[in-house]
Amino acid sequence: MSVIIQSQPQYPPRPHSVVWPPAPIETHEQKLRRLAQQREAFRVSQAIDRELAQERALLANKAPQFSLLLLGQAESGKSTTLKAFKSHFTPKAFASELDHWTAVIMLNLLRSVHMILDAMARQDALAFHGSEVEPHLTVTTYIRQLREILLPLFTVEDTLHLRICPDNQPASPTVPSDPTPPGVWTTHRSVSPEVLVHSAQYYKMGPDSAHFQPLTATMKQVIKESHAAIRKYALHMKALWKNETVQAILKAQKISMRELSGFFLDDIDRIAAESYSPSEDDVLKARLKTHGAMEHRITIETGVGSRNKDWLIIDVGGARKQRATWAPFFQHVTAIIFLFPLSTFDQQLEEDSKVNRMEDNMALWREICSNTLLTKVQFILFLNKTDILKAKIKSGTQVNYHITTYKGPNEYQEVVKYVRSNCLKIYKDCSPRGRRNPCSVHLTSAIDRKSMSHVLAQVREHIMNNQLANTKIL
Numbered sequence: 001m002s003v004i005i006q007s008q009p010q011y012p013p014r015p016h017s018v019v020w021p022p023a024p025i026e027t028h029e030q031k032l033r034r035l036a037q038q039r040e041a042f043r044v045s046q047a048i049d050r051e052l053a054q055e056r057a058l059l060a061n062k063a064p065q066f067s068l069l070l071l072g073q074a075e076s077g078k079s080t081t082l083k084a085f086k087s088h089f090t091p092k093a094f095a096s097e098l099d100h101w102t103a104v105i106m107l108n109l110l111r112s113v114h115m116i117l118d119a120m121a122r123q124d125a126l127a128f129h130g131s132e133v134e135p136h137l138t139v140t141t142y143i144r145q146l147r148e149i150l151l152p153l154f155t156v157e158d159t160l161h162l163r164i165c166p167d168n169q170p171a172s173p174t175v176p177s178d179p180t181p182p183g184v185w186t187t188h189r190s191v192s193p194e195v196l197v198h199s200a201q202y203y204k205m206g207p208d209s210a211h212f213q214p215l216t217a218t219m220k221q222v223i224k225e226s227h228a229a230i231r232k233y234a235l236h237m238k239a240l241w242k243n244e245t246v247q248a249i250l251k252a253q254k255i256s257m258r259e260l261s262g263f264f265l266d267d268i269d270r271i272a273a274e275s276y277s278p279s280e281d282d283v284l285k286a287r288l289k290t291h292g293a294m295e296h297r298i299t300i301e302t303g304v305g306s307r308n309k310d311w312l313i314i315d316v317g318g319a320r321k322q323r324a325t326w327a328p329f330f331q332h333v334t335a336i337i338f339l340f341p342l343s344t345f346d347q348q349l350e351e352d353s354k355v356n357r358m359e360d361n362m363a364l365w366r367e368i369c370s371n372t373l374l375t376k377v378q379f380i381l382f383l384n385k386t387d388i389l390k391a392k393i394k395s396g397t398q399v400n401y402h403i404t405t406y407k408g409p410n411e412y413q414e415v416v417k418y419v420r421s422n423c424l425k426i427y428k429d430c431s432p433r434g435r436r437n438p439c440s441v442h443l444t445s446a447i448d449r450k451s452m453s454h455v456l457a458q459v460r461e462h463i464m465n466n467q468l469a470n471t472k473i474l
């Protein structure tokens with residue numbers, strides 16, 4: 001009589017179960033062998049099940065008590081907030097990460113140099129194509145010479161770029177695509193692409209994902225060679241950055257280098273020093289665009305007691321195409337920190353130059369506030385980049401020129417009040433029925449470690465207390 005394996009209750013129907021149908025005509029020996037194989041398969045299957053159950057129990061024990069999702073548009077400061085969180089709550093682990101940022105910081109610096117040279121090329125092209133250029137905005141022979149000297153840095157930029165983000169194209173083509181008119185520089189491209197990191201690159205994945213992968217020998221070598229090049233050209237980079245004509249041309253082209261992400265042009269001497277090692281402030285300023293979602297499990301080193309120490313922080317990419325990766329986390333997080341960069345009122349989205357970044361922030365905030373999956377989640381709003389907003393207002397940029405609905409005076413406090421009240425109104429009007437948690441608002445400058453320590457300590461207290469209160473209500 002044939003044995004139908006599926007009918008035996010001790011064999012659960014799992015995809016990886018080994019199921020042998022009986023041979024059509026079976027001798028007695030074949031039957032004994034088959035039954036022996038089935039017993040062995042069953043034993044192996046049970047052992048695997050036991051192992052899986054143990055792993056699950058282990059993970060359940062390790063499951064973080066709190067999970068925090070960082071949301072906001074690209075360059076709003078999510079990854080910087082994560083770094084500030086690590087700097088405050090896991091200082092030892094964070095200190096061990098600093099050297100991993102050397103390559104990114106060097107690349108950020110080279111990108112800024114490249115942007116300046118691109119701006120000079122555009123200026124030169126203006127004159128070549130017959131536009132009237134004022135004498136103080138004319139590219140000088142000295143700037144041209146500096147550019148010739150600095151050309152090898154493009155190759156260093158490409159090498160670093162490919163090392164940090166191997167999936168990406170080189171930062172600049174080796175051969176210019178257009179024939180260059182005599183007297184006009186080649187523009188390698190209008191703006192060198194941003195440093196982008198895929199979630200699985202650079203960081204470890206898996207349960208212990210809070211820290212960086214160790215640097216490989218090749219990466220160490222690339223860092224060493226790039227640093228040697230930066231040392232070699234430091235004086236020329238500085239001369240370019242400090243040049244009066246360069247400054248005037250940048251101003252005329254409305255490029256404010258200091259307000260751009262990853263600005264290190266004022267730190268060339270320090271970065272070029274032989275003993276350079278990134279400081280915590282350097283790391284907070286470094287720009288590495290996030291791609292995808294990255295879970296960081298963090299065990300808080302500071303404070304007393306062993307409870308409430310395990311946190312899961314999820315950092316996501318904020319560009320429009322990245323936002324589809326957010327939703328899978330909505331049902332499982334304790335709290336959301338939404339980063340709203342206040343300085344964006346005069347900027348357009350990189351993804352869509354027709355959209356004002358402040359308007360995109362508001363629309364995104366409305367969308368997140370009204371999401372029913374987030375009814376029970378705590379909302380924390382960081383009105384970020386306060387330092388840049390202050391600087392812009394001080395330099396005379398008119399907020400109401402860009403945000404026509406703003407009718408107040410061009411003063412920092414008033415602008416903050418306007419954005420804050422709009423955000424809270426949206427939170428109130430768009431919240432799904434059943435939301436009880438109020439939204440807490442903080443004014444932040446995510447690169448300022450001192451003020452961030454204060455804010456993040458408050459945020460941690462707030463999340464824990466709220467969680468406790470919610471548990472009691474339930």
Ligand SMILES: Nc1nc2c(ncn2[C@@H]2O[C@H](COP(=O)(O)OP(=O)(O)OP(=O)(O)O)[C@@H](O)[C@H]2O)c(=O)[nH]1
Pocket residue numbers: 072073074075076077078079080081260261262263284285286287288289290291316317318319339384385386387388444445446447
């Ligand atoms: N001056 C200033 N710079 C900030 C502030 N917050 C963030 N930055 C800088 O802005 C840049 C972008 O910040 P990120 O944290 O990388 O932005 P993000 O939201 O993670 O961006 P994506 O990964 O593209 O979604 C970095 O160079 C930061 O150092 C701030 O409050 N003030």
Ligand SMILES: [Mg+2]
Pocket residue numbers: 078079080288289290315316317318
């Ligand atoms: Mg990021």
